[in-house]
Amino acid sequence: MRNGTDPLLEVEGLTIDFDGAVSQPGLVQDVSFTVSRGESVALIGESGCGKTMTAMAVLGLLPAGFRVAAGRIALGGRDLLTCSARELRAIRGRSIGAIFQDPMSSLDPTMRVGDQIAEARRLHLKERRPVALRRARELLDRVGIPNADKRLASYPHELSGGMQQRVMIASAIACDPELVLADEPTTALDVTIQAEILELLRDLRTEQGIAVLLVTHDLGVVADFCDRVVAMYAGAVVERAGVEDIFGAPAHPYTRALLDAIPQSGRPRTVLPVIPGRVPPAGSFPTGCRFEPRCDHGGHDRCRAPQHEAAVADGRYSRCARVADGDLVLAAGVGAR
Numbered sequence: 001m002r003n004g005t006d007p008l009l010e011v012e013g014l015t016i017d018f019d020g021a022v023s024q025p026g027l028v029q030d031v032s033f034t035v036s037r038g039e040s041v042a043l044i045g046e047s048g049c050g051k052t053m054t055a056m057a058v059l060g061l062l063p064a065g066f067r068v069a070a071g072r073i074a075l076g077g078r079d080l081l082t083c084s085a086r087e088l089r090a091i092r093g094r095s096i097g098a099i100f101q102d103p104m105s106s107l108d109p110t111m112r113v114g115d116q117i118a119e120a121r122r123l124h125l126k127e128r129r130p131v132a133l134r135r136a137r138e139l140l141d142r143v144g145i146p147n148a149d150k151r152l153a154s155y156p157h158e159l160s161g162g163m164q165q166r167v168m169i170a171s172a173i174a175c176d177p178e179l180v181l182a183d184e185p186t187t188a189l190d191v192t193i194q195a196e197i198l199e200l201l202r203d204l205r206t207e208q209g210i211a212v213l214l215v216t217h218d219l220g221v222v223a224d225f226c227d228r229v230v231a232m233y234a235g236a237v238v239e240r241a242g243v244e245d246i247f248g249a250p251a252h253p254y255t256r257a258l259l260d261a262i263p264q265s266g267r268p269r270t271v272l273p274v275i276p277g278r279v280p281p282a283g284s285f286p287t288g289c290r291f292e293p294r295c296d297h298g299g300h301d302r303c304r305a306p307q308h309e310a311a312v313a314d315g316r317y318s319r320c321a322r323v324a325d326g327d328l329v330l331a332a333g334v335g336a337r
């Protein structure tokens with residue numbers, strides 16, 4: 001499915017400020033990455049690193065108080081940051097599908113699931129209700145909901161968590177989007193259902209060529225499901241690389257620490273490995289390298305300066321002075337030690 005030459009989503013220099021009671025500039029700072037058509041890209045990083053805010057900015061759904069202060073977000077070449085609210089709603093329904101951790105936050109509890117799925121097609125594709133409901137039935141069937149005919153008339157609360165998540169996926173793909181943005185889509189589900197939902201997403205990618213931006217804490221899922229990885233730390237992207245490269249030879253000390261923290265026995269599951277120390281809270285980021293207080297290679301003058309992304313190799317980037325200065329030469333299986 002990988003097609004690195006045809007970028008669908010382009011995020012360049014995205015910076016998000018929070019203008020609350022205490023203003024927090026650079027909550028997300030200079031984030032750049034692309035997702036090509038049909039590709040699956042993982043957004044990883046510890047809690048509070050800015051993954052959801054980045055995803056919300058792509059959707060044009062930043063919560064009150066947050067604003068894009070700089071950067072560019074484009075889908076298929078179209079600049080999303082200059083779109084009107086109406087245009088963005090149309091793009092969200094038609095071209096980008098969204099799947100969140102909690103299906104009940106997206107599903108309307110007062111509306112039958114068939115109508116919820118059909119509504120997207122009625123609104124965005126101007127289908128008549130019977131036609132849209134027929135497609136909704138096919139979609140329920142496609143996402144593995146038994147007795148789809150009967151389930152069209154169910155309300156969300158009548159379904160299990162796993163079934164609700166399937167309904168949300170059916171809604172997200174109702175208008176055949178080019179991109180699905182999935183923010184921890186399986187975290188709230190038990191392990192067996194998690195595997196089934198990921199299998200479903202994988203099949204949809206293969207069948208329909210949908211690109212996926214997957215926010216996850218699960219490095220096992222990243223290894224299985226994704227083509228490329230964008231690792232975030234304290235609001236900034238610290239490393240971008242192909243999945244084999246990042247697992248084989250991580251270039252940034254943060255990514256290396258995450259991978260070193262994976263238990264050697266068995267696959268990592270559900271939670272990101274724990275590394276010593278904590279992500280600094282927004283508003284207290286170090287002025288230099290944001291990872292410096294936790295980095296085994298910190299303590300140098302160069303680390304106290306703001307860090308910029310530097311190319312490590314073709315298609316690989318790292319935000320680390322050590323890498324930028326050429327002190328690190330990557331070879332297979334040898335990362336930033």
Ligand SMILES: Nc1ncnc2c1ncn2[C@@H]1O[C@H](COP(=O)(O)OP(=O)(O)OP(=O)(O)O)[C@@H](O)[C@H]1O
Nearest residue numbers: 027045046047048049050051052053054063281282
């Ligand atoms: N509603 C809010 N008001 C103020 N600050 C917020 C709000 N939501 C998130 N933040 C802050 O924004 C920063 C980025 O949060 P974000 O939710 O994007 O992190 P995340 O990487 O998605 O974390 P997690 O893995 O826990 O979902 C964090 O510092 C967080 O504390």
Ligand code: SF4
Nearest residue numbers: 289295298303320321
């Ligand atoms: S810039 Fe310095 S402190 Fe930051 S990650 Fe690189 S080596 Fe560590």
Ligand SMILES: [Mg+2]
Nearest residue numbers: 051052053183
């Ligand atoms: Mg989040």
